Amino acid sequence: MKIYLNGNFISDQDVKIEHNDRGFLLSDGIFETMRAYDGSVFCLEAHYERLTKSAKFLEISFTITLQEFKRIINNLLKANELNDKNASLRVTLTRGTGPRGLIPPENVNPTLMATAFPFTPSTPKPSKVIISQIRRNEFSPLSNIKSLCYLDNILARSDANKKGVDECILLNTIGNVACASVANVFLVTENGVITPRLQEGALPGITRKVIMDLCKANNIPVFEQAITEVDLMKAKEVFFTNRLIEIQPVVEVNSKLINGGKVGEVVLLLQKLYKNKIINSFEKNEKIPFA
Amino acid sequence: MKIYLNGNFISDQDVKIEHNDRGFLLSDGIFETMRAYDGSVFCLEAHYERLTKSAKFLEISFTITLQEFKRIINNLLKANELNDKNASLRVTLTRGTGPRGLIPPENVNPTLMATAFPFTPSTPKPSKVIISQIRRNEFSPLSNIKSLCYLDNILARSDANKKGVDECILLNTIGNVACASVANVFLVTENGVITPRLQEGALPGITRKVIMDLCKANNIPVFEQAITEVDLMKAKEVFFTNRLIEIQPVVEVNSKLINGGKVGEVVLLLQKLYKNKIINSFEKNEKIPFA
Numbered sequence: 405m406k407i408y409l410n411g412n413f414i415s416d417q418d419v420k421i422e423h424n425d426r427g428f429l430l431s432d433g434i435f436e437t438m439r440a441y442d443g444s445v446f447c448l449e450a451h452y453e454r455l456t457k458s459a460k461f462l463e464i465s466f467t468i469t470l471q472e473f474k475r476i477i478n479n480l481l482k483a484n485e486l487n488d489k490n491a492s493l494r495v496t497l498t499r500g501t502g503p504r505g506l507i508p509p510e511n512v513n514p515t516l517m518a519t520a521f522p523f524t525p526s527t528p529k530p531s532k533v534i535i536s537q538i539r540r541n542e543f544s545p546l547s548n549i550k551s552l553c554y555l556d557n558i559l560a561r562s563d564a565n566k567k568g569v570d571e572c573i574l575l576n577t578i579g580n581v582a583c584a585s586v587a588n589v590f591l592v593t594e595n596g597v598i599t600p601r602l603q604e605g606a607l608p609g610i611t612r613k614v615i616m617d618l619c620k621a622n623n624i625p626v627f628e629q630a631i632t633e634v635d636l637m638k639a640k641e642v643f644f645t646n647r648l649i650e651i652q653p654v655v656e657v658n659s660k661l662i663n664g665g666k667v668g669e670v671v672l673l674l675q676k677l678y679k680n681k682i683i684n685s686f687e688k689n690e691k692i693p694f695a
Numbered sequence: 696m697k698i699y700l701n702g703n704f705i706s707d708q709d710v711k712i713e714h715n716d717r718g719f720l721l722s723d724g725i726f727e728t729m730r731a732y733d734g735s736v737f738c739l740e741a742h743y744e745r746l747t748k749s750a751k752f753l754e755i756s757f758t759i760t761l762q763e764f765k766r767i768i769n770n771l772l773k774a775n776e777l778n779d780k781n782a783s784l785r786v787t788l789t790r791g792t793g794p795r796g797l798i799p800p801e802n803v804n805p806t807l808m809a810t811a812f813p814f815t816p817s818t819p820k821p822s823k824v825i826i827s828q829i830r831r832n833e834f835s836p837l838s839n840i841k842s843l844c845y846l847d848n849i850l851a852r853s854d855a856n857k858k859g860v861d862e863c864i865l866l867n868t869i870g871n872v873a874c875a876s877v878a879n880v881f882l883v884t885e886n887g888v889i890t891p892r893l894q895e896g897a898l899p900g901i902t903r904k905v906i907m908d909l910c911k912a913n914n915i916p917v918f919e920q921a922i923t924e925v926d927l928m929k930a931k932e933v934f935f936t937n938r939l940i941e942i943q944p945v946v947e948v949n950s951k952l953i954n955g956g957k958v959g960e961v962v963l964l965l966q967k968l969y970k971n972k973i974i975n976s977f978e979k980n981e982k983i984p985f986a
Contacts (some may be wrong), residue, residue: 407714421712421719423698423808429787430714430845431722451935462850496720504783504812506845506852506876517714521795544847545867547705553799553844556835559753561797572800577834577868583744 406483408518413483419535425515427498430506431552433515434458437647438477439523440491445477446647450610455497458549464499465514476518491650492523498552516564530569530667531688532656533584535633536560540574540582542605547582550607554588561585570643573636574604574656581631584644587652588612592641592670596625604630611645618677624670641668651675660665697774698770699767699809705776716806718789721797722843723823724806726748728938729768730814731782734767735977737938740874741901747790750838755790767809775811778817783814783939789843792793819943820933823957824875828850833896840871841898844874852876864927864948867896873933874923878943879903879981880922881963885934887916895921902936909968915961934957942966 405416426432445451452473459466468476470672477495481487496519500512538560540547552689557574562570564585573589576582581589589606590599597619602607619626634640640664642654652673653667663666696707717723736742737813738833743764750757759767768786774776787810791803821872829851830947831838848865855863855876867873872880873896879888880897886912910917929931933945933953944958953959 407766409714416714419714421714421716423700423710423712423810424761425712425719428716428719429726429843432846432849432850435720436727462846463853489952494720494795504785506849507856508853510848538836539828539834540849541832541835541868542915544832545829545850546846552720552722553846555753555837555844556832557841558723558799559723559836560759562754565798577832613763632707659777 405519406480408480410513410516415634419517421515421610423502424501424503425498426500426502427496427515428509432508433464433496433498433552434462434535434550435494435496438493438495439647440481440486440489440520441490441682441686443481443486443488445493445591446682446685447610447614448477450613451495452489453609454610455495458551459497461545461549462551463508464497464514465493465512466497467641476599477497480518480520483614484519486522487500489501490518490523490525493518493520495628496552496582502557506550507518513610521647528652529570529655530655531664533571533573534564534567534569536563536572536585536659537573538574540576541607542576542582548608550621554581557585560627569656571652571654575633579633580604581633581636583607587644587646587649589644590615590638591631592643593639594617595633596627597670598627598629598631598635600631607644611647611650613675614678615641615645615651621683622677641670643671643674646663650678696810697771699771699807700852701804701807701892704770710808712806713792715792715794717791717799718787718806718843723799723843723955724755724787724789724843725842726754726785726787726843729784729786730938731772731777731780731784731811732973732977733781734772734777734779736784736971737976738901738905739768740766742786745841745899745901746786749842751956752836752840753790753842754799756790756803757807759807771809771811777811777813780812781816782811784809784811785852787843801812803822813961814939819940820861821944821946821956824862824945825855825858825860827854827863827865827876829865831896832865832892833867833873838867838896839893839899848876851961860947862943862945865896866924870924872924872927873894873897876934878937878940881934881936882922882927883905883934884926884958886929887918888961889918889920889922889926893962901926901934902938902941905972906936906942906965907971909965909972913968932961934962934965939967
């Protein structure tokens with residue numbers, strides 16, 4: 405496997421992360437997870453924009469242009485013989501190496517790493533989930549940033565796994581729905597499709613945005629709002645979204661059936677619309693240009 | 696500089712952290728910061744115990760015995776010619792490498808790294824601090840664990856730095872005092888010395904424990920309790936504790952002088968008691984045995 409690291413493509417066993425990389429020592433970094441369909445990365449520009457925006461907020465140096473970013477991703481896929489295949493990709497950006505202490509050093513070169521793996525698409529299975537005991541901290545700006553701080557999510561997801569369910573929902577500290585361990589949360593109600601506002605501690609998911617845009621384009625009412633546990637439990641349908649699973653139907657929350665335990669019609673419709681959206685986006689020359 | 700990594704002492708430029716170390720990708724790990732006085736690590740056993748306890752909670756494999764741990768630390772100091780010097784040490788333990796995804800792999804070898812640096816002791820300067828806008832998540836078990844998730848603290852501390860002060864205090868999500876960016880918080884009040892309860896989001900600091908024990912042994916009333924912002928602002932004295940700075944007097948919070956801007960007498964007394972405690976602990980053969 406070939407990995408992109410700071411300008412070079414290197415065999416994975418030769419990749420060396422420095423012992424004093426602040427990403428390793430202090431979770432001082434961010435990442436993006438992307439998905440390629442037959443070699444084309446969906447919403448690549450949106451991922452680039454989010455990465456750029458998060459880096460700017462954290463004052464992590466990131467000077468790669470969109471064109472360079474596309475070239476890196478494309479060459480990474482080629483280097484791994486994935487340029488016409490389905491793949492998952494991860495781009496990791498850390499502040500770089502530094503001496504002891506929290507305050508970022510002044511002159512520091514960021515670490516940029518990108519990996520690509522073969523990915524086998526599958527229809528997301530109807531999922532059983534629990535509400536986690538761990539709460540999402542909506543009082544931290546990191547709740548809106550895809551940072552390396554993932555240990556809360558690991559704990560929540562591991563607990564769900566041990567309890568024999570597929571995922572979990574994290575409430576924020578005042579008890580509203582925030583997110584799943586690796587996904588955004590949507591509900592279908594009498595009034596339309598709803599998803600937590602970002603200020604509830606939700607990540608501004610790229611798939612979340614695609615789903616909201618698809619709803620708007622197809623006259624499905626869609627709202628960002630505060631969602632209570634009561635709202636969640638009486639929803640007509642519940643689903644999760646992320647880059648890799650796309651749209652994951654939830655049929656059970658804390659042992660209570662949602663929609664009688666069956667995948668709902670809004671989920672099925674959105675899955676169809678999402679698939680068409682992917683096809684259309686690549687037909688409209690949004691395919692990444694070969695470098 | 697020589698670094699301990701998974702059983703070996705290696706030159707720092709040769710140390711290689713794997714690209715898929717979960718500590719690097721997902722902050723899936725913990726650490727300890729220790730301080731050596733003339734080559735002797737203070738409270739080494741307490742650090743070992745906290746590391747062991749945190750690893751157990753997170754289900755990170757950690758099978759090193761206390762004797763082995765002492766030997767590693769001692770050999771690390773020797774390898775860096777610090778075995779009779781003042782030093783700061785950091786031990787980092789991550790879950791190890793793994794494939795994509797949050798759920799920890801079943802068979803995984805943890806990464807254990809230890810570093811030691813020369814440390815020049817100094818009297819902590821009377822500090823000006825602000826209350827951070829970022830809140831500590833007392834609803835996460837990580838608020839009581841020295842995990843790699845440090846980006847909230849980095850943001851809080853960087854902001855304090857930009858505002859020209861020395862440190863910051865993080866409140867928890869209900870507005871009680873939790874901690875500083877890299878320290879525990881203590882107040883001196885009419886009733887005695889108080890510090891936030893662990894359930895407020897405070898880390899069970901090793902120095903925090905030493906200070907509480909010193910208070911008890913010297914008939915200074917000491918309590919763990921909820922501390923509001925009002926309590927903080929009307930405290931007679933405020934001080935921070937951590938391994939490296941020991942006891943740091945705070946003389947200004949959000950531009951309001953504490954104790955007229957002077958270091959208080961309880962802080963001065965505790966600094967003296969703490970110094971004696973260190974000397975006594977090493978005289979009583981608590982010095983780490985040479986391997």
